[in-house]
Amino acid sequence: MSEAVKKSGFSGVVRAAAKQQSTLHASTASANWTRIRKTAAVGLKSIYAHGLRSLLTVLGIVIGVAAVIAMLAVSEGRSFEAQQQFRALGSNNIIVKSVKPADIDSSAGGGGFRPQAVVYGITYEDVETIRQTIPSVTNIIPSRIIKKNVRYLNNTVSTDVVGTTVDYPISRNYNLREGRFFTQEEVDRQSNVVVLSDEVATALFPLTNPIGDSIRIDGNYYNVIGIMESEGFSNLGRSQAGSSNAAPTRIFIPLSAARFRFGETLVRQTSGGMESESVELHEAIIQVASQDVVEETGQIIEQILERRHRKIDYAVEVPLALIRQAEASALRDQLQAAAIAGISLLVGGIGIMNIMLASVTERTREIGIRRALGAKKKDIIMQFLIEAVILSGVGGLIGVFLGITIPILLSLFWGMTTIVTVGAPLLAFSISAVIGVVFGIYPSMRAADMDPVEALRHE
Amino acid sequence: MQTVESTQASQHASVTGSASLGREIVARVEDIKKTYYMGALSVQVLHGISINFYQGDFISIMGPSGCGKSTLMNLLGCLDQPTSGKYYLGDEDTSKMGDDALSAIRGARLGFIFQSYNLIQQLTVVENIELPLFYQGHPEEEARQIAIDLACRVGLGTRLDHKPFELSGGQQQRVAIARALSNDPLIILADEPTGNLDSKSGAEILQLFDELHQQGKTLIMVTHSDELAERSERQIRLRDGLVESDERSR
Numbered sequence: 006m007s008e009a010v011k012k013s014g015f016s017g018v019v020r021a022a023a024k025q026q027s028t029l030h031a032s033t034a035s036a037n038w039t040r041i042r043k044t045a046a047v048g049l050k051s052i053y054a055h056g057l058r059s060l061l062t063v064l065g066i067v068i069g070v071a072a073v074i075a076m077l078a079v080s081e082g083r084s085f086e087a088q089q090q091f092r093a094l095g096s097n098n099i100i101v102k103s104v105k106p107a108d109i110d111s112s113a114g115g116g117g118f119r120p121q122a123v124v125y126g127i128t129y130e131d132v133e134t135i136r137q138t139i140p141s142v143t144n145i146i147p148s149r150i151i152k153k154n155v156r157y158l159n160n161t162v163s164t165d166v167v168g169t170t171v172d173y174p175i176s177r178n179y180n181l182r183e184g185r186f187f188t189q190e191e192v193d194r195q196s197n198v199v200v201l202s203d204e205v206a207t208a209l210f211p212l213t214n215p216i217g218d219s220i221r222i223d224g225n226y227y228n229v230i231g232i233m234e235s236e237g238f239s240n241l242g243r244s245q246a247g248s249s250n251a252a253p254t255r256i257f258i259p260l261s262a263a264r265f266r267f268g269e270t271l272v273r274q275t276s277g278g279m280e281s282e283s284v285e286l287h288e289a290i291i292q293v294a295s296q297d298v299v300e301e302t303g304q305i306i307e308q309i310l311e312r313r314h315r316k317i318d319y320a321v322e323v324p325l326a327l328i329r330q331a332e333a334s335a336l337r338d339q340l341q342a343a344a345i346a347g348i349s350l351l352v353g354g355i356g357i358m359n360i361m362l363a364s365v366t367e368r369t370r371e372i373g374i375r376r377a378l379g380a381k382k383k384d385i386i387m388q389f390l391i392e393a394v395i396l397s398g399v400g401g402l403i404g405v406f407l408g409i410t411i412p413i414l415l416s417l418f419w420g421m422t423t424i425v426t427v428g429a430p431l432l433a434f435s436i437s438a439v440i441g442v443v444f445g446i447y448p449s450m451r452a453a454d455m456d457p458v459e460a461l462r463h464e
Numbered sequence: 465m466q467t468v469e470s471t472q473a474s475q476h477a478s479v480t481g482s483a484s485l486g487r488e489i490v491a492r493v494e495d496i497k498k499t500y501y502m503g504a505l506s507v508q509v510l511h512g513i514s515i516n517f518y519q520g521d522f523i524s525i526m527g528p529s530g531c532g533k534s535t536l537m538n539l540l541g542c543l544d545q546p547t548s549g550k551y552y553l554g555d556e557d558t559s560k561m562g563d564d565a566l567s568a569i570r571g572a573r574l575g576f577i578f579q580s581y582n583l584i585q586q587l588t589v590v591e592n593i594e595l596p597l598f599y600q601g602h603p604e605e606e607a608r609q610i611a612i613d614l615a616c617r618v619g620l621g622t623r624l625d626h627k628p629f630e631l632s633g634g635q636q637q638r639v640a641i642a643r644a645l646s647n648d649p650l651i652i653l654a655d656e657p658t659g660n661l662d663s664k665s666g667a668e669i670l671q672l673f674d675e676l677h678q679q680g681k682t683l684i685m686v687t688h689s690d691e692l693a694e695r696s697e698r699q700i701r702l703r704d705g706l707v708e709s710d711e712r713s714r
Contacts, residue, residue, distance in 0.1 A: 039604050050586045374582045377543060378643070379571015379599040381564050457543045461582070 040384075041391065048392035051364070052399070062360040063400025065353025066440065070404025070433040071411060073346035077429040078412035080342060082422035084335030091331060094324035095177055099291040099303045103127050103284050106316040122270045125318035126284040131310060135291060139305055141298045142291055146172045149263045150287040151271060155256065156221040157209040164205050165255045166222060168263020174233075176290045184216045184231030192259040197266075199227035200257040206232045225266055227258060299325045350436060353400065354444040361393050361448035372452050373460025382453040389452050393445025394438055401437030405430045487518040489552075490650045490682050491540070496549035496559075498535050498705075509535045511705040512549070517651065522677040523684045524693040527702035533686050534655070536702065540684060541574055541653050542566045554650060571599045575644030579656035581636040583628040589615055589639050590624045596647040607646075614642035618672060634665025641672055645681075652676070654685040658692065670695055 052059045094100060103126025132145050148169035155162050167173070171189050174181065187198045199220060206215050206229075219226040270283045293302045303323040310319050365372070372385055380388075408430060412423035498510040509532045517523065527533050538544040539551060542558055545566075550559050553573055558566065575596075576582075583592045594602075594611035602610075615624055618638040620631075628636050637657060644652050657673070658666035674695065677683060685696060693699050694713065701708040 037601070040598065040601065043598060047586060054586065370582070371584055374584060375595070375599070376567065377541065377570060377576050377582075378596045379567055379647075381567040381599075383564075384567075384599060458538050461543070461578070 041387070044384075044388050044391050045395060048388065048395045051368075051392065052396060058360065059396060059399075062356055063353070063396055063403070065349060065356040066397050066400030066437050067353075067404040067407065069346055069349035069353045070401050070437050071407035072349055073342060073433040073436075074405065074408025074425060074429045075411040075415075075423075076342035076345065077339060078408075078423040078425045079415065079421065080335055080338035081424040081426060081429075082412070082416075084331055084338070085424055086422045087331035087334075088328050091324040091327040093178060094322070094327075095290070095292070096296055096325045096328060097293050097299060098176060098324055099293060099299065099306060100322040100324070101127055101131075101289045101291060101306065101310070102320045102322065103287050104318055104320045105282070106318045123280070123282040124284075125282070125316070126286060127289060127310070127319050128285040131313055131319075132286065132289050134313065135289075135306055135309060138309065139302060141294045141302050143294050144172055144176070144292040146170050146176050146290040146292070147260060147286045148173065148288045148290075149260060149267075149284070150255075151263065151267055153222050153267075155205065155209065157215075157218070160209045160211075162205050162208045164202075166263065166267075167255050167257045168260040168267075169257055170260055173257065173290070176292055180234040182232045182234045183214075184229070186231055186257070187259050192261050195261040195265045196259060197225055197227045197262060198230045198258065200231040200233060201229055202233045202254050202256060204254045205256050222258075223266065233257075296325060299323060346433070346436075350440055353397070353437075354440040357393055357397055357400075357441065358444040358448060360396075361389060361445055362451065364392070365389065365448050365452040368452075369455060369460045369463040372455055373457050373463065376455075376457035377461060385453040386446075386449040389449035390442065390445045393448070394441035397437045397441030397444075398434075401434045404437065405434050408433065487520060489516050490519050490521075491517040491551070491553050493536075493539070493546075494550040494552070496536075496539060496546045496551060498532070498539065498544075499547045509705050510539075510546070513702075513705070513707055514549075515700065515707065515710065517682060517684065519682055520677070520680045521682050521684070521698055522673070522696045523698045523700060524696040525684065525686045525700045525702065526688070526690075526693055527708070531702040532705040533702055537653060537655055537684075537686050540651070541576060542570050567599075571596050572647060573650045575647065575649035575652040577637070577640050577644050577652065577654035577657050579659040581628070581633070581640045581660075583636055583639055583643075585628055588625045588627060589620055589631070592628065592639055593642045593646050595643060600647065610646055611642070614645055615639070617645075618642045632665065633661050634668055637661060637665070637669050638672065641669070641676075645676075651682045651684055654683065656687055657685060658687075658689075 105123070105125055129147070132147050136142060136145050146169060148167050151166050151168070152163065153166045155164055155166070170192060171187060173179070174186050181200070182203060184200070186200055187196065190196075191198050199222075201209070201215060201220075209215065209220060210218065215229040215232065217229065219228050221227075269285065270281050291302075291306065293299045300323055303321055303326070307321045310321070375385065375388075409425055412421075412425055415421040416423050492515065494514050495512045496510055496514070497508065497512050499506050499508040513532075513536065525533055525536065535544070539546055542551075542553070542561075543566075545561075546559050550557050552558070553569060556569070558569060561569065584595070587595070590608065590611045593614055594607040597607035597610065612621075612624060615621055618641055620635060620638055620642070623631065623635065628639065631639065637660075641657075644654075654673070658669050661669060670692065673683060673685070677697070683696070685692070687693055696713070698710070698712045700710045
């Protein structure tokens with residue numbers, strides 16, 4: 006071979022090298038983006054070409070994502086509802102209730118004698134002591150709750166009659182629908198006035214407005230002066246959250262009147278015969294100056310009552326503590342949702358890996374062609390990875406759609422409180438995308454590691 | 465260079481094919497050997513082959529099956545590496561290159577035409593043609609323009625957006641030719657390009673090959689058919705992994 010040829014050969018090579026240089030320069034960021042976009046387009050095409058298969062493949066992801074969002078929405082709703090309920094009790098309140106001790110029945114029932122009245126529960130004195138010894142207590146609303154038959158004409162309703170003080174509706178954030186609550190003056194005078202709950206009002210007065218009319222409890226007539234907002238009504242009128250500011254089915258009379266009319270000792274019909282009990286107060290709502298000292302004050306009240314009572318015939322409820330509990334249980338719910346979601350997303354991911362492996366085998370020839378035409382291993386990895394991410398991403402999107410729809414349906418048809426937070430769909434979707442990457446890596450590497458010659462020979 | 469001369473001299477083949485005609489060497493293989501290992505078994509397919517390829521050559525590589533044609537083509541196509549020996553494409557020794565560099569060189573310097581066309585089914589005619597440019601990171605519009613021009617050149621200007629399965633075998637092979645030209649390669653490698661075609665389509669493809677040859681492209685074609693080989697200007701015959709003859713007919 007002549008020296009001249011060799012030289013000219015090299016000059017040809019220099020030209021070629023220069024050409025390659027220029028093509029290398031062209032592969033800048035925008036070119037990379039173009040490449041990703043085009044690869045994604047190819048991926049979409051191949052997913053679309055196998056529509057049903059792709060859909061079945063992503064079903065795991067769809068279910069996983071939808072489950073996370075729906076479960077979080079339900080748990081969020083439940084926790085919101087619980088907190089709302091406890092908040093309705095008043096987060097500044099402590100509620101002390103009288104509880105019949107368990108061991109009283111056995112000691113009282115003996116002989117043929119008429120059993121003595123069972124005495125238990127919190128007393129006016131308890132309330133006074135609490136009021137005087139604890140400075141953080143701002144107000145105490147005591148009440149007696151007695152089950153009575155309430156009549157108007159021929160209508161009778163059995164309901165809880167609550168004898169209480171003027172601050173009761175404020176302390177529990179109850180609203181009046183109509184009329185007014187009774188005044189201090191009426192309490193002082195033991196007036197026969199009554200405030201009905203919405204349910205009782207509609208049961209006794211189906212056609213007329215009860216305000217100004219009178220109802221009968223035992224032998225006495227009470228003038229109806231107000232009606233509370235209904236729980237059920239507010240539930241419809243308000244959002245699903247509802248139920249916060251409506252009084253349950255109860256009617257309210259001044260505490261003084263209840264004491265005067267019904268007396269201290271109550272006789273009840275039980276399966277064993279007559280049973281009488283004497284309870285001064287059934288419930289006392291204790292309002293505390295600030296939320297920070299509620300739990301502390303609750304403990305002090307418990308200590309006071311412990312000292313004053315020989316038996317545990319009372320219960321101290323701190324709504325704030327219950328709210329905290331609800332929050333904790335919501336967290337537990339969320340962890341549970343995460344665990345279940347994690348499992349179904351894992352299964353979904355394995356499904357994607359499975360189908361990607363099948364796709365890689367099926368497209369061996371294509372991989373060979375692309376490699377022959379200059380695709381590097383990383384180009385092939387990129388191609389299959391993008392496809393896996395598109396697959397799981399599409400699944401994630403469908404899942405997000407379902408995950409948002411399901412709670413809406415639950416709310417519409419079962420009146421269940423559900424709250425979809427912004428975070429849940431975002432979180433679920435990004436997890437599904439990550440799963441695409443994680444479970445796409447192995448099939449993509451398999452594709453890239455194929456020998457081009459073998460791949461081209463593949464039938 | 466001395467070793468090349470001596471190896472070639474040692475072979476009984478005539479070396480008329482390497483008569484330079486004053487043209488540049490675009491590629492050359494030096495004493496290339498290829499052994500396949502399958503577990504304990506090893507099969508040597510190429511026993512030391514040295515060939516110079518000149519700019520504008522239209523070469524057909526022939527030989528009975530099992531003579532090493534395909535293996536040689538795979539090596540020339542940088543799809544595989546020789547066990548020993550050197551392969552210069554331009555001035556670059558590709559025999560020591562890694563996978564990425566080989567991919568890059570395939571994309572930049574080589575054009576492939578296969579017996580079974582090997583088009584990608586999901587892609588249109590134009591997209592198939594521009595695929596090598598795509599992997600080179602070529603600017604999009606430019607690549608598209610090149611692909612359209614080439615499609616027109618092979619007579620598929622009206623089928624730009626067709627998918628391969630909508631085309632006849634001859635048309636598909638013309639797409640493949642356009643694709644092989646898109647990166648303006650140093651060498652075009654064709655493996656039985658008319659093997660799957662009826663005689664009429666085959667003739668059209670060969671017509672295109674002649675045109676490419678006239679335009680000065682370097683073509684290396686593997687074929688069984690003497691008829692086809694006669695269209696080329698240089699015939700290399702392999703036998704048992706060695707060059708049996710290397711003749712220039714025109």
